[in-house]
Amino acid sequence: SRKEKETRSRPSIIDLPLPPTLPGGDSSPLHLASHQGLSLTLPALKKRPKICCPRYGERKHTKSDWGKRCVDKFDIIGIIGEGTYGQVYKAKDKDTGELVALKKVRLDNEKEGFPITAIREIKILRQLKHCSVVNMKEIVTDKQDALDFKKDKGAFYLVFEYMDHDLMGLLESGMVQFSHEHIRSFMRQLMEGLDYCHKNNFLHRDIKCSNILLNNRGNQxxxxxxxxxxxxLFSTIDSRPYTNKVITLWYRPPELLLGEERYSPAIDVWSCGCILGELFTKKPIFQANQELLQLELISRLCGSPCPAAWPDVIKLPLFNTMKPKKQYRRRLREEFAFLPTSALDLLDQMLTLDPSRRCTSEGALNSDFLCDVDPNNMPPPESVDLDSYLSVESRLTCWRSSWATS
Incomplete structure (x- = not known):
């Protein structure tokens, strides 16, 4: 047909003439032969390399990978908790075979789009890379295409490395015995992670046992x-007031209870001191359900807040209204006399009422109790694999991980 003839007679790119040779231009045999009308037998071309992305699992994910995968790339094993945004699932990556925790971010009830609290957490976690800080690997969605979100609100999943337990669940289970050396290892890892956060200008503001995750190898x-x-964002820590309604009550330091709004990293160190005491006693050392009673319990053990022990306490907004009815002396060393001396010294420094005199996270790492600890050489606690001891319902109770709110 006429159309086929036109197609056959249409010149291809090979038939196009080459540009004229310029002075100093290419004088290769191929170039000269084409202009002189000579035929030249070309060598067989080598096979061109394929240009394609490696499969997932063949390399580490980069920032550009985030959000490219769908949640169907994971085999969901089961629900392991209820998080702030939605359920938390234990899952297996189909490409790598790695166990992960999928933290669901629901959008169905969000009028303003993606939750601002989730955005803040994602932004912070992408800046924190440390062996003692939980790693967020990527973000996946339950939609195959972005256009699907216009039709139906979906959900995002934050993909975390999987940790077998949280510290609160292990302590409450009563099935794991922590030796003196295990406590040293756990506190060393905790203070290393906290010191990293503080040196990168982050205050955690919610340290408690349920927010400390462990695996069956003893990593924390x-x-x-x-x-x-x-x-x-601020030139100094005192440049602006912050909210003092942070940190779960049992782990909240006295300066926050007294209304301090210009606080320092010392607030996190107090929380870690509470955890150190809890590791030895197997229960929270300050358990109150009201702020006034919480300050009362702190005063009974650490002494009443007073200018003699804490000169700036009189400047705090609630010093007069929250003052304990009775003046207590400090009895911490007496109550915890059963602790090893080095552990007692550190606990005393971490639970100092005056935040300016409280030890820092770096100071805790340099203390006699923690300075020579190597968590890599520490065997995991016996019976830490609770899967062989507890029923499914009990495991879900124990797995009150960091994603769950108090």
Whole structure:
């Protein structure tokens, strides 16, 4: 047909003439032969390399990978908790075979789009890369295409490395015995993660046992950065007031209870001191359900807040209204006399009423109790694999991980 003849007679790119040779131009045999009308037998071309992305699992994910995969790339094993945004699932990556925790971010009830608290947590976690801080690997969605979100609101999933337990669940189970050396290892890892956060200008502001994750190898990770605040936006820590309605009550330091709004990293160190005491006693050392009673319990053990022990306490907004009815002397060393001396010294420094005199996270790492600890050489606690001891219902109770709110 006429159309076929036109197609056959249409010149291809090979038939196009080459540009004229310029002085100093290419004088290769191929170039000269084409202009002189000579035929030249070309060598067989080598096979061109394929240009394609490696498969997932063949390389580490980069920032550009985030959000490209769908949740169907994971085999969901089961629900392991209820998080701030939605359920938390244990899952297996189909490409790598790695176990992960999928933290669901529901959008169906969000009028303003993606939750601002989730955005803050994601932004912070992407800046924190440390072996003692939980690692967020990527973000996946339950929609194959972005256009699907216009039709039906979907959900995002934050993909975290999987940790077998949280510290609160292990302590409450009563099935794991922590030796003196295990406590040293756990506190070393906790303070290393906290020191890293503080040196990168982050205050965690919600350290508690349920936000400390552990695996069956004895590795520990600090998690749950919902309340975390960056101080790098301000020239000094005292440049602006912050909310003092942070940190779960049992782990809240006295300066916050007395209304301090210009606080320092010392607030996190107090929380870690509470955890150190809890690791030895197997229960929270300050358990109150009201702020006034919480301050009362602190005063009974650490002494009443007074100018003699804490000169600036009289400047705090609630010093007169929250003052304990009775004046207590400090009895911490007496109550915890059963602790090893080095552990007692550190606990005393971490639970100092005056935040300016409280030890820092770096100071805790340099203390006699923690300075020579190597967590890599520490065998995991016996019976830490609770899967062989507890029923499914009990495991879900124990797995009150960092994603769950108090």
């Amino acid at each position: 990770k600090l998690s749950s950065f919902l309340m975390t605040m960056s101080t790098s």
